[in-house]
Structure formats: C-alpha cells, structure tokens
Amino acid sequence: MSIAKHPAGERRLYMGNEAIARGALEAGVSVAAGYPGTPSSEIIETLAKAAKDADIYVEWSTNEKVAMEVAAAASFAGLRSLCIMKQNGVNVASDFLLHLAGSGTRGGMVLVPCDDPGALSSVNEGESRHFAKMVEVPLLEPADFQEAKDLTKWAFTLSEELRSLVFVRSVTRLSHASGTVVPGEIPAPRRDAKFTYNGFILDPMEGPVMSAPVTFKHGQQQEKLKRAEEIFEDSPFNTYAGPDNPELLVIATSACWLYAREALRMLNAEGKAGLLKLATTWPLPRKLVKKHLAAAGKVLVLEEVLPFTEENVKVLAQEAADEIGHKPILGKRDGHVPMTGELNPDLAADAVAKALGAQVPEVDPDYKTKAGQYAFFGAPNRDLTFCPGCPHRASFWSIHNTLAADGREGFVCGDIGCYSMAVLPSGFSTLKTLHSMGSGTGLASGFGKLGPFGLNQPVMSVCGDSTFFHAALPALVNAVHHQSDITMAVLDNSGTGMTGFQSHPGLPTDALGNEVPAIDIEAVCRSLGAEVRVTDPFDLEKTQQTLHELLETKKGVKVLILRQACALSPQRKGKKDFDMEVDAALCRGEDCGCNRLCTRIFRCPGLVWDATAGRARIDEVICAGCGVCASICPAGAIIKKPVSAQAA
Amino acid sequence: MLSKDPYNLIITGVGGQGNVLASRMLGNLMSAQGLSVTIGETFGASQRGGSVMSHLRISSEGAWSPQIPAGGADMVVALEPIEALRVLARYGNPKVKVLANSRSIYPVGVISGELAYPSLDDVKKWVAELSDRSWFIDATEAAMNLGSAIFGNVIMVGALAATKELPIHREAFGQAMEAAMGPEKAKKNLKAFDIGVEMVGG
Structure with missing residues (x-):
C-alpha cells in the first residue's frame, strides 16, 4: 500500500523521510523533484511509489539545480511543489536558489535539504541552514517524526502566504530514524495549472517571474521575512x-x-x-x-x-x-x-x-574498562569495502595495476559514489583526490594541462553513470575543448548505486517506472570528440589491455566505459553467475609466491583466508559469484563453474 | 507490557545483513500493539561492509532520542557475534541481555591478515561476562537448512520472542508477514520464526 493510501487518523511507524513525504501529500503537492543523496533519497522514493495513487508528478532530476528549477516551474504555474536534496546539493542548486528567493514563488514551494551531521554518509558535514539566511528565505526545522509531517505540510501554507520558497531542514537522525506518526487527510489532486505572465512587470502573481528590478525585489523579500517573523511569534511548533x-x-x-x-x-x-x-x-x-x-x-x-x-x-x-x-x-x-x-x-x-554543575550518571567504571578491553581485542575494525561481486573492485584492480605497470606515477582523481571508497585499501588506494560531484574530471582537466610545467604523469578520473550526467559532463566538455590529456573511466553500473538504484538520464526507466529515452553515455562522449572504449570490468585482461593502450598511445581525452551492473541492483542481486571454489590441491597457501594476493590484496569479503587449513576459501554465504577472483590467482586454484539457468 | 520504559533494544550487524529490515519488522510489530517506537539507524555508506546498528526505543509515552545513551541498552541482538562486543563497549551495562548469531563475517582487515578475529569460545565467554544473560545460536546455518541465509534474521526475531523480553507474538508476526508478502512466503517465515523460538528453548 502506498503512503497516499494510509487512512487519516491511523497511527503508523514512519521514517522521518516518509513523514516529510506524507506531509507534502497532505499539503496537496503536485510536483516533487530531487537528486538522490543520503539521507534525503527516501522522500522522492516514497512519493514516486505514491504518485499513481496521489496523481502527482515525481522525478529524479539530472542534478539539484535542475530539480529546483523543475519544482519552481510548478510553483510558477500555481501548483504546490517540493524539492529535496542532501546538504551539499544545495551548493549545486544555490545559483538558482538565490534568484528564486529574489523572484518569489506562487504556488507553495518547499525545499527539504537533509543535512548529515557527523558525515555518516557524506564526505562533508556542510550546512544548508546558512543558505536560508544567505538568500533570505524562512527556515523551519522539525524536531520529531510527527512534526516532520506537520511542519512540512504547514511550510506550503507559509510559502503561499509569503510567496517565498520555504526551507524545511532535516538531518540524518530524523530523516533515517522512524517514529510514530498520525497521518491527516490528503486533498484532491489539482488540474488547474496555468502560467500567467502578461500582467504588470512588478505584479508577483501575474507578471513575468524574475529577480529584477533587483533592489525593489530585494526589499520585498526582506518585507516577507519580517512577515515570517510575525507569523513565527505565535507558531505552535515552538x-x-x-x-x-x-x-x-x-x-x-x-x-x-x-x-x-x-x-x-x-x-x-x-x-x-x-x-x-x-x-x-x-x-x-x-x-x-x-x-x-x-x-x-x-x-x-x-x-x-x-x-x-x-x-x-x-x-x-x-x-x-x-x-x-x-x-x-x-x-x-x-x-x-x-x-x-x-x-x-x-x-x-x-x-x-x-x-x-551537575554530574552525569555513569556505568560502573570496572564494567566499562572490561567491555572496552574485550571490544578492543575481540572486535577488529570493519573498514568499509566494496560488496562481494561489486564491479568497482574489479575496475579498480585493473586501473591500479595498469597504472602501476605503466610506471609513470599516473594517478586517478576521484568522484562521489560508492567508488569513492577506492581511496581506501579496499579499492587499492587508487583515488588520490576526492571532492564534489563531477570534480574528478574537472581536476583531471586541469592536471592534463600541466604538461608544459613539467607534469608528465598520466592523468585519470573516474565517475559513475549518474555522476556523469550530474556534473561530470561539463568537465568532460571542458577537457575536450581544451585538449587536455586525460583518461576518464566511467564506472557504469546501471543505476545510482550508493543511494539505492534511483533512475538517472542514462537509464530507460524513470522514477515513476515509465519507459523513457535513455541518454547513451558512449554516444555522448563520442559526439564530443573523445576516444571511447567500452569493456566489461569483470574481464580483467581485456580491461587492462584497453586501458594500457589508451594511456600509451592516445592523446587528448579518452573515455573508458566500464559497464557492469551493480551487485545489489535488482537485476543482479541474489543471482550468481558462477559457483566459486578454491581447489585446495592447487592453492599452495603461504608457500605460493603470490604472498596471498587473493585475500591480502584483493580483499573481497566472499574470499577468505582459512588460517587453520593454510588455504584460501570461498565463503558461500557471502560470495556473489562474479567470477573475478578466478582471474587473479596465479596458481589457477580458484575455480569458477557457470551456474546453469535451471539451478539459478 | 514492558519490563522497562523505554525498553532499549540494539540490533547490530554488518552492512548487507538486513539490519534495517529486521529493525523495521520489529518496530512495526511493537507499533501494531499500540506501543510507541522510535528507531534510529544509519544507512548509506556504512552499509558497505561496515558495522551497522539500529537503536529501538520501545515506550508507552511517545518519541525518544533515536540514539540510546551510553550504557543504556537493555537487549542487544547481534546478527554477527563480535558486533555484540563492539556494542557492549559503548552501550552495555551489567544488566544487559545479549542474543547473538554465532556465524562470523570477517572484516576485510581480517581477510587481508592485518587483524585477528577471536575464537567463538572467547567471544561467548566475554559476552557472558559483560551481560546478565546471553544466547548464541547459529541462525545462519539453520536458515541455510531452511533454504536461504535470508531467513536468518527471522530466526533471530523468533529467538528474541522466546527470550520473553518483549511482547512479540507469533500470531501478530504471522499476520504482519502475510500482509507484507502473501500467505505462501509468510508460512516459510513463520517456520523460521518457530525455529528461532526452539533454538532459544522457548
């Protein structure tokens, strides 16, 4: 049952993000757009699942700025609209945000940025709240689950009263926590969208929508804030x-x-x-x-x-x-x-x-010492790692080894996604820079122009398929146009893997499950004039040969698309291509010259070192059956047997 | 209905073990009985082979902090044995109870040989020392015998019911399963639940 069907008055356990989604539905939202990012993604996912029942339009936009523009269009046409993103998404959207604050809105429009204090799933702990103050729009912050719903709903009313965008800021511990919520009524869907633009130029509801004349509009904005303050004085949410x-x-x-x-x-x-x-x-x-x-x-x-x-x-x-x-x-x-x-x-x-000047009650200190000691000795740390069967492990194995064999101290500029973990040993410490969405290729574009200054190392970047469209594309255009010598690896795993398989422009299905035209990354790169190759990262030999050739012989921008679906994607999850086995007679264990390459370096959770037997072993509960490790064992001791269609 | 209010339950495990689904299943069960449940958890990057934890606050009086205070756990359910130790170091106290799946998942540092993984006997001994009562069951093995490792968490829920620490009723569980996945799958899950009950000796 979608969230739109939950009867009013019946208490439920909602995740904070579900509560926000329900609040938007109760406000009569017509359009919702966003870009996936933890901890915000479930808001759009929940609304997408409810879209049919609620008769609303929901999309995963190319990036946060476009998402805010898509949502704003609905507001300009008199509808209520919601836009969601993680904290740093607001940075991406901020240019439009500033001008939207200036132009004002019509139908109620709410931006929900979900911040990630402590960076539980981020590479920053940026704050979205300062943006509200900076662009001078009101900011609301719900404190529990019921309030996440109620405040979101009220934010639309406030937005229409002020004709201003309203921020509802959430955090990980609210968005991803769950609590009891009593839903309210959902109004009937709207069918009266119209964009009116022929009125007087200064008429906020009938004229053209823009932030000019600037000082006049800016003054109006500050009047709106004063009005917001008056309204807040009596708010029952304080x-x-x-x-x-x-x-x-x-x-x-x-x-x-x-x-x-x-x-x-x-x-x-x-x-x-x-x-x-x-x-x-x-x-x-x-x-x-x-x-x-x-x-x-x-x-x-x-x-x-x-x-x-x-x-x-x-x-x-x-x-x-x-x-x-x-x-x-x-x-x-x-x-x-x-x-x-x-x-x-x-x-x-x-x-x-x-x-x-009070004392915090403490657990018995002896207990704490003992528990700390046992955890220290008995609970070895769990470093983050790629999942068993993850194509990124194979991709980075090839990239790392090819660059090492190349011998010119080549390096890779990283980007944002699961593959960011390749800064860690699990990705063979391959990434040497890591910043924001699309920055890997932007940095590479710059590094690639440093040849005349003496930099003679091969320059690479990586990005995922969703990141490609989000922000790597302008960087790629820049690199091609300026003839920067770089090799960009697009880790195309057919989905926005890190955040849970949201759609993106490269896929044939959108957030609502509709068939849509997929933008072909390969064709885009070719049309820009890049040298393009496509390989399956699970084919280590071919991938390494191809990359080697690109690094050695080609000038300008080269793109290597490494195409293999994510191990957790709906099409692959739980399906093994191969049954894997270590032939104990062939594995020479510590006596082999490989120095336990398979477990010490390759580090797949499904391939473990059996210290008692002195041999490698497959953990069949964990192994995803991708078959890649069979290609790395110099003794040929890791055997892959295709899983027959019948057995699967 | 509750031995303590709020009753603080921590479900811990390794990313990919279904921690979030298990906490949600339990939360819904408690919530359906009129109790207020607050669940705190993290997902996203932490799921990729890292330690994951769900905090459940079960109460008759509304929302609690989605993070349990240090030393505040009443029950720790560990889907992986050493994760129990990690949780006890911060949230344990002499009165805590522990239910653990004895099936190990090695951290990559152990796979690579940089770190050592303790023997199960040691883990059991330490957990026993740090808790009022503890149960270790091989839920993964039992789940594989039932056809798939994915039943492991339902077996753990059955085992938790058998500890009688929380009002988890077989009928309510069966109904929830049936509503979520239809009668066929619900039957298999109920079987897994019963196996869990037996393993704790309920």
Whole structure:
C-alpha cells in the first residue's frame, strides 16, 4: 500500500523521510523533484511509489539545480511543489536558489535539504541552514517524526502566504530514524495549472517571474521575512517546557531537542532547566526568544553542526541587552558543545551538566574498562569495502595495476559514489583526490594541462553513470575543448548505486517506472570528440589491455566505459553467475609466491583466508559469484563453474 | 507490557545483513500493539561492509532520542557475534541481555591478515561476562537448512520472542508477514520464526 493510501487518523511507524513525504501529500503537492543523496533519497522514493495513487508528478532530476528549477516551474504555474536534496546539493542548486528567493514563488514551494551531521554518509558535514539566511528565505526545522509531517505540510501554507520558497531542514537522525506518526487527510489532486505572465512587470502573481528590478525585489523579500517573523511569534511548533524562571534555558533545534529532553531526564534536571524547542529558526521570532531569555539565568544552545542559532540568538540578546540584561549564552563558540560531528543524548547531558554543575550518571567504571578491553581485542575494525561481486573492485584492480605497470606515477582523481571508497585499501588506494560531484574530471582537466610545467604523469578520473550526467559532463566538455590529456573511466553500473538504484538520464526507466529515452553515455562522449572504449570490468585482461593502450598511445581525452551492473541492483542481486571454489590441491597457501594476493590484496569479503587449513576459501554465504577472483590467482586454484539457468 | 520504559533494544550487524529490515519488522510489530517506537539507524555508506546498528526505543509515552545513551541498552541482538562486543563497549551495562548469531563475517582487515578475529569460545565467554544473560545460536546455518541465509534474521526475531523480553507474538508476526508478502512466503517465515523460538528453548 502506498503512503497516499494510509487512512487519516491511523497511527503508523514512519521514517522521518516518509513523514516529510506524507506531509507534502497532505499539503496537496503536485510536483516533487530531487537528486538522490543520503539521507534525503527516501522522500522522492516514497512519493514516486505514491504518485499513481496521489496523481502527482515525481522525478529524479539530472542534478539539484535542475530539480529546483523543475519544482519552481510548478510553483510558477500555481501548483504546490517540493524539492529535496542532501546538504551539499544545495551548493549545486544555490545559483538558482538565490534568484528564486529574489523572484518569489506562487504556488507553495518547499525545499527539504537533509543535512548529515557527523558525515555518516557524506564526505562533508556542510550546512544548508546558512543558505536560508544567505538568500533570505524562512527556515523551519522539525524536531520529531510527527512534526516532520506537520511542519512540512504547514511550510506550503507559509510559502503561499509569503510567496517565498520555504526551507524545511532535516538531518540524518530524523530523516533515517522512524517514529510514530498520525497521518491527516490528503486533498484532491489539482488540474488547474496555468502560467500567467502578461500582467504588470512588478505584479508577483501575474507578471513575468524574475529577480529584477533587483533592489525593489530585494526589499520585498526582506518585507516577507519580517512577515515570517510575525507569523513565527505565535507558531505552535515552538514549544517550551519547564519552570517559569529556569536556572538554565536550553534552546534546542531539530533532533537535538530529543537529545536535550533525554539529557534533562537523565540528569533529573527538569525542575531547574527549561527546554525551548525552536522549529522556526530563521528568522527568529524575536519577541518569543527575548521573553524566554529574560526569564532565564543562563542559556545553552544545542544544535548541529555550526553555531547557527547560537549566533542568531547572541545577536538578538545584544540588541535586547537593555531589556533583558546580560545573559551568558553557552554553546559551541565557547567550547561547551563540540563544533564538529553530530550530537547525541550523552553530549547533550555533558553540556547541561557542565552548565548546571551537575554530574552525569555513569556505568560502573570496572564494567566499562572490561567491555572496552574485550571490544578492543575481540572486535577488529570493519573498514568499509566494496560488496562481494561489486564491479568497482574489479575496475579498480585493473586501473591500479595498469597504472602501476605503466610506471609513470599516473594517478586517478576521484568522484562521489560508492567508488569513492577506492581511496581506501579496499579499492587499492587508487583515488588520490576526492571532492564534489563531477570534480574528478574537472581536476583531471586541469592536471592534463600541466604538461608544459613539467607534469608528465598520466592523468585519470573516474565517475559513475549518474555522476556523469550530474556534473561530470561539463568537465568532460571542458577537457575536450581544451585538449587536455586525460583518461576518464566511467564506472557504469546501471543505476545510482550508493543511494539505492534511483533512475538517472542514462537509464530507460524513470522514477515513476515509465519507459523513457535513455541518454547513451558512449554516444555522448563520442559526439564530443573523445576516444571511447567500452569493456566489461569483470574481464580483467581485456580491461587492462584497453586501458594500457589508451594511456600509451592516445592523446587528448579518452573515455573508458566500464559497464557492469551493480551487485545489489535488482537485476543482479541474489543471482550468481558462477559457483566459486578454491581447489585446495592447487592453492599452495603461504608457500605460493603470490604472498596471498587473493585475500591480502584483493580483499573481497566472499574470499577468505582459512588460517587453520593454510588455504584460501570461498565463503558461500557471502560470495556473489562474479567470477573475478578466478582471474587473479596465479596458481589457477580458484575455480569458477557457470551456474546453469535451471539451478539459478 | 514492558519490563522497562523505554525498553532499549540494539540490533547490530554488518552492512548487507538486513539490519534495517529486521529493525523495521520489529518496530512495526511493537507499533501494531499500540506501543510507541522510535528507531534510529544509519544507512548509506556504512552499509558497505561496515558495522551497522539500529537503536529501538520501545515506550508507552511517545518519541525518544533515536540514539540510546551510553550504557543504556537493555537487549542487544547481534546478527554477527563480535558486533555484540563492539556494542557492549559503548552501550552495555551489567544488566544487559545479549542474543547473538554465532556465524562470523570477517572484516576485510581480517581477510587481508592485518587483524585477528577471536575464537567463538572467547567471544561467548566475554559476552557472558559483560551481560546478565546471553544466547548464541547459529541462525545462519539453520536458515541455510531452511533454504536461504535470508531467513536468518527471522530466526533471530523468533529467538528474541522466546527470550520473553518483549511482547512479540507469533500470531501478530504471522499476520504482519502475510500482509507484507502473501500467505505462501509468510508460512516459510513463520517456520523460521518457530525455529528461532526452539533454538532459544522457548
């Protein structure tokens, strides 16, 4: 049953992202667009599954900027629209974002950026909140699951009242956590889309939509923020619990409110400390915050990651100093709360305890020491690694070995996806730079022009199929146009693997399951004038020969497309091409000159070293049957037998 | 209905073991009985061979922090044995109970020979020392006998039911399975559930 069919009033267990999706449906959203990125992806996935039932349009756009433009078009046509992305997606979308803030919106439009404090699944812990302040639009932050739904729904109303984009910022611990939610009613679908543009140039609802004349529109925007502040003063989403004159006022936003509440209970401090949950974090409802500051002894702000609300509260406290007197405001700037990483109930309790001069209850120290020792000796670390049967392991094996054999200290500029893990030993430490989407090829394009300055190393980049369209394409165009000498490997695994197989322009099916024209990466690269080769990464020999030839003999931009579906993709998951076996008679173990190449270097979780037998062994529960390891054993001891169609 | 409120359950394992599905299955079961459940978990990069953890807060009074405080676990369900040790180091306490699948999954560092994996006897001994009660069952082996390793987690849920720590009822489980996957598959899953119950001796 899709989420659109869940009856109103019946309590459910929703993931934060599902709650946000349901909130958008209850607001009568017509169009939703986004680009996949943890922890945001399930919002679009949930809406895509509900699209038929709810009669809405949902798409995975090429990148975040396009997603915001697609959603904005719906708003300009009077419909309600939602746009989602992970935190750094807002960077990508920010140019349009700035101008959209200036032009204003028509139908309610909500942007849900999902931040990842602690970078649990990111290579940054960037903040989207500052964008709301920077481009001057309102920002809301839900603190629990019910609120994730309710606040999302209300954000559309607010957006229409102000005719401005509204941010609803989530975090991993809300988006990917689950809790009880009571759904409400979903309105009937809209069929009255119309883009009106012939009105007076300054008419926000009937004229052309743009951010000019700039200072006039900018002034209007600031008026909208003032109006937002007035509305926020009475918002039921800002709540206070605690004594009238607390010794300590804790101001908490987002998931930190749950941490703060638990911390106060752990410390039994509910009589001394009050907890203000702020859901409308930009602009601050000044009167409300001032009232609470005035009543409190001192203040502690709990938020993730940077001191955003803390600084805004400090500005407010300074402006109101004559009325409220001096209030010590503790938080990140004074080191009271860590400035990086995510918070949790323990860090919240430490901060509250420090502020109150209280003690955090501790587990028996002997137990802690013993448990720490056993874990240290008994629980070896689990480094991230490619899945068994992952084509990336095979691709990087070939890239790494070909560059090593080439001997000119060639290197690879990395990009964003599962294959980012090739900075680690699991990918033979092949990647030497790692930044943002598409940056591998952009950097390679630059490195490839350093020949005249003495750089004579082969330059490579990698990117996935989804990343190719997202942001690598302009970099590739740049490299071709400027005749940069690079080899770009496109790791085409037929889907947005890292985030769970979302569609992208290279695939024949879209987010809604419709048949759509697939953009052929190979044809695109050829049409740009690149030298293009395609191989199956599981064929190590052919891949290495092809790459070697490209590196040795060709000038300009070369593209090697390594095409093999992800081991977790619906078409491959659970299906073995080969039954693998180590022939114990052929494996010479430690006596072989290979120095345990198969397990020490290749590191597939499905191929393990049996220390007792002194031989390699296949773990049949884990092995995905890709057959690649048969090609790496110099003794030919790893045997692959095709799985017959019948047996499969 | 609950021996403690909130009851703090941690399900731990290795990326790809179905941790998230198992926590969701349990969460839905508890939620269907009118309890408030908060589940905290991470997925994405951490799934790729790393340690994964789901925190379940089962309560009669609404949402809790999706992260359990240090030393706050009441029950640890480990889909892989050494993951129990890792969790106990941060969330354990003398009263905690542990249910573990005894089937090992080697970290890549162990496969490559850089790190050592302990003997199962040692793991059992240490876990016993760090818990009020512990159960080790070979759920993966039993699942393979049933036809596929994927039944392992359902066997673990059955085993958890047999510990009688949480109100997990066979009928409710069967109904949930039937609603989710139809009668045919539900029957097989119920069989797996029963195997788990037997393995703990319920």
